[in-house]
Amino acid sequence: MTVDLHDATDTDRVDVCVVGSANLDLVAGTDRLPAPGETVLGTDYAEHPGGKGLNQAVAAARAGAHTSFVSAVGSDDAGRRLLAVMAADGIDATRVRDAGDVPTGRALIGVSSSGENSIIVVPGANAVVVVDSIPTATVVLAQLEVPVEAIVQAFRLARECGATTVLNPAPARELPTELLELCDVIVPNEHEAELLGGVAHLLASGARAVVITLGARGAALHTVDGVTEIAPFAVVAIDTTGAGDTFCGSLSARLAMGEPLDIALRYASAAAALSTTRRGAVPSVPHVDEVAALLASGG
Numbered sequence: 351m352t353v354d355l356h357d358a359t360d361t362d363r364v365d366v367c368v369v370g371s372a373n374l375d376l377v378a379g380t381d382r383l384p385a386p387g388e389t390v391l392g393t394d395y396a397e398h399p400g401g402k403g404l405n406q407a408v409a410a411a412r413a414g415a416h417t418s419f420v421s422a423v424g425s426d427d428a429g430r431r432l433l434a435v436m437a438a439d440g441i442d443a444t445r446v447r448d449a450g451d452v453p454t455g456r457a458l459i460g461v462s463s464s465g466e467n468s469i470i471v472v473p474g475a476n477a478v479v480v481v482d483s484i485p486t487a488t489v490v491l492a493q494l495e496v497p498v499e500a501i502v503q504a505f506r507l508a509r510e511c512g513a514t515t516v517l518n519p520a521p522a523r524e525l526p527t528e529l530l531e532l533c534d535v536i537v538p539n540e541h542e543a544e545l546l547g548g549v550a551h552l553l554a555s556g557a558r559a560v561v562i563t564l565g566a567r568g569a570a571l572h573t574v575d576g577v578t579e580i581a582p583f584a585v586v587a588i589d590t591t592g593a594g595d596t597f598c599g600s601l602s603a604r605l606a607m608g609e610p611l612d613i614a615l616r617y618a619s620a621a622a623a624l625s626t627t628r629r630g631a632v633p634s635v636p637h638v639d640e641v642a643a644l645l646a647s648g649g
Contacts (some may be wrong), residue, residue, distance in 0.1 A: 362485045362486055363485065363486045363487070364415075364416045364417060364418040364442060364485045364486070364487050364488075365410070365415035365416045365417065365487065365488050365489065365603065365606035365607065366407075366410040366415045366416070366417045366418070366487060366488065366489045366490075366491060366599075366602045366603055366606050367417075367418045367419075367420065367484050367485055367487035367489070367490045367491070367504075367508075367513070368403055368406050368407040368410060368417065368418070368419050368420070368490075368491045368492070368599070368602075369403065369420040369421070369479075369481060369484070369490065369491070369492040369496065369500060369501060369504040370401065370402055370403020370404070370406060370407075370419075370420075370421060370476075370479075370491075370492055370493045370495060370496055371401035371402050371403040371404070371421065371455055371471075371473070371476040371479075371493065371495035371496055372399075372400075372401040372403055372404040372419075372421045372422070372423055372432045372446070372454070372455060372475075372476065373399075373400045373401035373404070373432075373454070373455040373456055373457045373471065373474075373476070374397060374398075374399065374400070374428040374431065374432065374454060374455070374456055374457075375397065375398045375399070375400035375401075375456075375457045375459055375591075375630070375631055376395075376397055376456060376457065376458050376459065377395065377396050377397070377398060377459045377460075377461060377591070377629070377630065378392040378394070378395050378458075378459070378460050378461070379392060379393040379394040379395070379460075379461050379462075379463070379629075380392050380393055380460055380461070380462055380463070381393065381462065381463050382462050382463070382464075383460050383462045383466060383467075383468045384460070393463075396629070396630065398629075398630035398631055398632060398633055399431065399432050399435040399631070399632040399633075400457055400459075400591075400592065400630075400631035400632055401421075401432075401455055401457065401476065401495065401631075402493040402495050402518065402520065402595050403419065403421050403476075403492075403493060403495065403496065404419070404421070404432060404435070404436070404632065405592045405595035405596065405599065405631045405632055405635065406491055406493065406518070406595045406596075406598050406599035406602070407419040407436070407439075407441050407599065408435070408439050408441070408599065408632050408635050409595060409596045409597075409598070409599025409600050409603070409621065409635045410491070410599040410600070410602050410603040410606075411439045411440055411441050411599075411603075412439065412635050412636065412637045412638060413599065413600045413603035413604060413617070413621065413638055413641070414603060414607060414638045415602070415603035415606050415607060416440075416442075417439075417440075417441050417442065417603070418441070418442040418444075418445065418484075418485045418487065419436060419441050419442065419443055419445065419446055420445040420446070420479070420481060420484060420500075420504065421445075421446045421447070421475075421476070421479055421496070422446065422447040422448075422449045422452075422475040422476060422478055422479045422480075423446060423447075423448070423449060423454045423455075423475050424448075424449050424450065424451070424452050424453045424454040424474060424475045425448055425449070425450050425451065426453055426454055428453070428454035428456070429448075429449075429454040429475070432454065433446065435632060442485070445482075445483070445484070445485075447475075447478070447479065447480070449474075449475035449478050452474060452475045452477075452478055453474045453475065454474055454475050455471065455472060455473050455474040455475055455476040455495075456471075456472045456474060457469055457470070457471045457472070458470040458471075458472070459591055461589050461591060461629070465587040465588050465589050465590050465626065466590065467589070467590055467591045469591070471495060471521075473495065473496075476495055476496050477496075477497065479496040479497060479500050480497075480500055480503075481500045481501075481503040481504045481507070483507070484504055484507045484508065484511075486511045486513075487508065487511065487513045487606075488513060488514065488605075488606040489513060489514045489515075489516060489602045489603075489605050489606040490504055490505065490507075490508035490513045490514070490515050490516070491515075491516045491517075491518070491598060491599065491602040492504060492505070492515075492516075492517055492518070493517075493518040493519075493520055493595075493598075494518075494519055494520055494521055494522070494523055495520075495521070498523075498525065498526065498529060501517070501529060502526065502528055502529050502532065505517075505529065505532035505533070506532065508532075509532060514534045514535065514605060514606075515532055515533050515534045515535070516533075516534065516535045516536075516537065516598065516601070516602050516605070517529070517533045517535070517536050517537070518536075518537045518538070518594070518595075518598045519536060519537075519538050519542050519546055520538065520539070520542055520594065521542075522538065522541065522542040522545040522546060523545075525546065527555065530552065530555035530556060530557070531555060531556040532556075533552075533555075533556065533557045534557065534558050534559070535557065535558065535559045535560075535561065535601075535605075535611075536552050536557045536559075536560050536561070537560075537561045537563060537594075537597070537598050537601065538552075538560070538562060538563070539562065539563045539564070539565070539594065540562055540564065543560070543562055549562070549572045553572065553573070553574060558573065559571060559572065559573050559611060560572040560573075561580075561601070561615065563594055563597055563622075564582075565590070565593075566582055566587070567582055568580045568581050568582035568619055569597070569615060569618075569619055571611065571612065571615060578612060580612075580615045580616060580619050581619070582619065582623065583619060583620050583623035583624075583644060584623075585623045585624065585626060585627050586627060587626035587627065588626065588627060588628070588629065589626060589628065589629045589630070589634065590626050591629075591630065591631050591634070592625055592630070592631030592632070592634055592635070593622045593623075593625050593626050593634075594622070595631065596618075596621050596622045596624075596625040596634070596635050596636075597618045597619065597621065597622040598618070599635075600614075600617055600618040600621040600622070600641070601614050601615060601617075601618035604617045604618065616645065617641060617645065620641050620644045620645050621635075621636055621641045623644070624636040624640055624641060624644060
């Protein structure tokens with residue numbers, strides 16, 4: 351595959367380029383999530399734009415970053431709905447591929463009354479995402495709902511244009527050494543970090559920082575110099591779907607805008623907390639003025 355980074359111009363420059371998935375989320379509410387083999391009655395149903403890539407792109411855009419998205423959708427109603435969402439948030443979708451007859455990705459999500467969720471992702475068009483070029487970006491962010499080869503290629507190009515690379519290794523899987531070596535910041539949750547060999551292994555692989563997201567307990571920044579705790583914000587959570595994506599997209603935006611990592615993490619933690627107070631993934635992502643208000647209140 352021929353890859354040309356050099357078609358980028360000054361007008362092609364963005365703050366954040368997100369490489370990742372776009373899904374239509376089919377969300378069922380229920381009093382509690384079913385155990386294996388069990389059927390429970392739902393309380394409500396909704397369809398929302400989602401996918402880890404799109405969630406993170408929206409979060410970056412709403413945090414104030416000029417954002418570009420590299421993805422794929424099918425030539426179906428779901429794909430058109432997702433493209434409209436990108437347009438509404440001012441996201442550059444010129445590198446979102448039309449996958450034709452391959453259907454747009456779907457996520458089947460159960461959400462309990464306590465805010466916990468269970469998710470099955472059907473990749474669809476996300477499985478055919480390729481990276482032929484990326485815009486010149488300050489930060490390039492990716493997750494693992496698209497082919498790993500596409501992420502490796504994107505991070506190679508990111509290094510060529512001097513971008514900071516941020517990887518959210520979810521859903522967790524075995525990763526090639528080359529990809530880990532191309533990561534500046536890795537943002538897993540506790541389970542994902544363990545599956546990837548632990549913080550020490552990730553730092554030894556080349557990452558400058560590993561940020562462990564801890565849900566209601568905040569986050570922890572690990573570097574070779576030690577650990578910095580990022581305090582949580584006290585909110586009443588009703589749906590945690592997309593909170594980690596809000597964290598990653600917001601973090602990438604604030605890094606691209608020149609904030610130090612610890613300050614950017616504080617913003618990301620506030621944005622993620624706010625996202626849990628609303629239902630849905632994309633619909634729950636807060637705007638910069640809402641996050642600023644929470645930060646000003648001290649949480």
